[in-house]
Amino acid sequence: MxxxxxxxxxxxxxxxxxxxxxxxxxQGELNVPVSxxxxxxxxxxxxQFVGLALATCLNATLQAIEKQRGFExxxxxxxxxxxxxxxxxxxxxxxxxxxxxxxPRKIAEEMLAEAETRCPVAKLLQGxxxxxxxxVDVFDFATAVDx
Amino acid sequence: MxxxxxxxxxxxxxxxxxxxxxxxxxQGELNVPVSxxxxxxxxxxxxQFVGLALATCLNATLQAIEKQRGFExxxxxxxxxxxxxxxxxxxxxxxxxxxxxxxPRKIAEEMLAEAETRCPVAKLLQGxxxxxxxxVDVFDFATAVDx
Numbered sequence: 001m002x003x004x005x006x007x008x009x010x011x012x013x014x015x016x017x018x019x020x021x022x023x024x025x026x027q028g029e030l031n032v033p034v035s036x037x038x039x040x041x042x043x044x045x046x047x048q049f050v051g052l053a054l055a056t057c058l059n060a061t062l063q064a065i066e067k068q069r070g071f072e073x074x075x076x077x078x079x080x081x082x083x084x085x086x087x088x089x090x091x092x093x094x095x096x097x098x099x100x101x102x103x104p105r106k107i108a109e110e111m112l113a114e115a116e117t118r119c120p121v122a123k124l125l126q127g128x129x130x131x132x133x134x135x136v137d138v139f140d141f142a143t144a145v146d147x
Numbered sequence: 148m149x150x151x152x153x154x155x156x157x158x159x160x161x162x163x164x165x166x167x168x169x170x171x172x173x174q175g176e177l178n179v180p181v182s183x184x185x186x187x188x189x190x191x192x193x194x195q196f197v198g199l200a201l202a203t204c205l206n207a208t209l210q211a212i213e214k215q216r217g218f219e220x221x222x223x224x225x226x227x228x229x230x231x232x233x234x235x236x237x238x239x240x241x242x243x244x245x246x247x248x249x250x251p252r253k254i255a256e257e258m259l260a261e262a263e264t265r266c267p268v269a270k271l272l273q274g275x276x277x278x279x280x281x282x283v284d285v286f287d288f289a290t291a292v293d294x
Contacts, residue, residue, distance in 0.1 A: 004231070005231060005232065006229045006230070006231055007184075007185060007230045007231060007232070007237070008184035008185065008192075008194060008229070008230040009227065009228070009229050009230075009288070010184070010192075010194045010195050010198060010227070010228050011198070011225055011226070011227050011228075011288055012195060012198030012199045012201075012202045012225065012226045012228070013202055013223070013224070013225050013226075014199075014202040014203045014205075014206040014207075014223070014224050015206070015223045016206075016220075017206050017207045017209070017210030017220055017222070018203070018207040018210065022199045022202055022203045023199075024191070024195045024198070024199070028189065029191075029195070030179065030191050030195055030199070032177065032199075034203050036207070037154075037155035037157070038154060038155065042175065044171070044176075044177050044199075044203075045155075045157075045203070046199075046200045046201075046203045046204035046207075046267065046268050047155060047157045048157050048159060048171045048176070048177055049196045049197075049199040049200035049203065050196075050197075050200045050268060050271065051157060051158070051159030051171070052159045052161075052169045052170075052171070052177070052191075052193075052196040053193045053196035053197045053200060054159075054193075055159045055160055055161040055169055056161045056165070056169045056181050056191075056192070056193045056196065057193035058161075059161040059162070059163075059164050060161075060164045060165040060183070060193075061236065062164070063164030063165065073163075073164055075164070076160070076161070076162045077160070077161050078158055078159065078160050079158070079159045079160075080156065080157070080158050081156070081157050081158075081159070082153045082155070082156050083153070083154045083155040083156075083267065084151070084152060084153055084154060085152065085154070086265075086267070086270070088264045088265045089208065089264065089265025089266060089267065090154075090265070090267045091267050091270060092267040092268070092270075092271060094271065117235045117236065118233075118235045118236025118237070119236060120193065120230065120233070120236065120237045120238050120239040121193050121197060121239070123233070123238060123239075123275070123277075124197065124239060124241065124272055124275045124277060124278065125271055125272070125275075126274070126275075127273070127274015127275055128270070128271045128272075128273075128274055130270075130271060131271065141156070141158055
């Protein structure tokens with residue numbers, strides 16, 4: 001049931017590069033300082049935006065699936081993003097962790113599998129070998145900054 | 148020259164789903180209300196986060212390439228994200244537009260091609276048929292909300 005109908009359209013801008021500002025066009029929309037995470041200036045960065053996109057989208061999709069199954073909303077999503085060198089430039093490793101309290105692991109994994117077929121951000125990222133999304137019993141990001 | 152060294156690590160969270168808040172762990176980091184763009188509540192959304200990630204990352208990469216070529220920083224990136232129905236759930240169409248004033252089209256396209264091999268967000272998204280990134284002479288998003 002594909003459709004060409006555009007339900008929502010947004011435009012996001014960066015002019016200065018880093019450091020600078022990135023913003024969503026339109027009054028009252030997000031407009032934030034951005035900086036390189038490798039520099040001392042405060043600011044958001046692409047790592048954070050990627051993680052916010054996946055955490056928000058995947059948890060909203062899980063919330064819809066909980067509702068359809070008659071479950072109370074309990075799912076939570078945390079996303080870790082690691083910045084590393086790559087053959088050219090940098091690469092991000094994305095670790096999406098899904099916690100659904102009170103659901104057996106098997107049900108939680110079924111719900112996540114369904115969410116991955118419905119969540120637009122998960123679909124945008126699913127072609128990348130750097131992205132892993134999985135059910136956890138406790139949030140746990142083994143990777144700390146290796147400095 | 149791949150390396151396992153983690154240069155930066157960030158963790159992003161969504162608990163409530165939509166509406167709710169999404170945030171980056173750590174004091175002083177981004178913490179914003181989020182809502183469905185199809186609902187009247189104000190808030191950021193995954194569409195905006197995806198666009199901010201690509202606009203910021205790609206323009207920062209272009210800025211680095213300008214510097215290496217001895218050019219003044221003039222590049223700008225705007226990203227349009229359209230939300231549409233998909234076979235299951237929704238899908239996002241991502242239109243990344245790159246403007247490099249004063250550079251001939253050929254040079255601008257070479258710079259973008261190089262940026263796409265270096266920018267981590269472009270690399271995360273490059274497996275998706277829904278993502279298009281291109282050089283423009285003027286920013287122009289033909290798609291408006293079809294309501």
